[in-house]
Structures are given as structure tokens and as C-alpha cells.
Amino acid sequence: SLFALGKPVILVSMMNPYDLRYFPTADTVLATYGLTSAAMSAAARLMFGEIKPQGRLPVTIPGFFPRGSGLQGFQE
Numbered sequence: 001s002l003f004a005l006g007k008p009v010i011l012v013s014m015m016n017p018y019d020l021r022y023f024p025t026a027d028t029v030l031a032t033y034g035l036t037s038a039a040m041s042a043a044a045r046l047m048f049g050e051i052k053p054q055g056r057l058p059v060t061i062p063g064f065f066p067r068g069s070g071l072q073g074f075q076e
Helices: 017-022 037-047
Strands: 010-013 028-031
Touching: 010 017, 017 028, 028 037
Parallel strands: 010 028
Antiparallel strands: none
């Protein structure tokens, strides 16, 4: 229902990066690989621009992202 609002959607996959493929219309995707408070805090800090993304996808998400995908800082 969020997608129907016509607003940008950030999808945060907290455990399994393969969940990203179930929401192909998300404008931005982020994988944290954990449900810890540190992972959730890092995701929030990233979304609010306090930190820059540093990780790379360790697996291929078939049809979406190859292994090694990721950003090193934001594109302005």
C-alpha cells in the first residue's frame, strides 16, 4: 500500500537480502543482515544522511543485483 501513495519508498531488508526481490518497485533498497539494535541504528543513520553506505552485496540477487553491488557514498 505504500507504493500506491506515489511517494519514494526505501526498503530495508533486515535479515535476508533475497527479500529485496519481492519489492521490485522500491526506489531504494538497503540490506542490514541483522535485527540487532546496532543494525537498525545504522540503517536509520544512513537514511538520515549521518553516515555513508560502505558495504557490498556478498551474494547475487538473481534478476536484480550482482554480487558486489553497493554504493560508496551518495550521488548528489
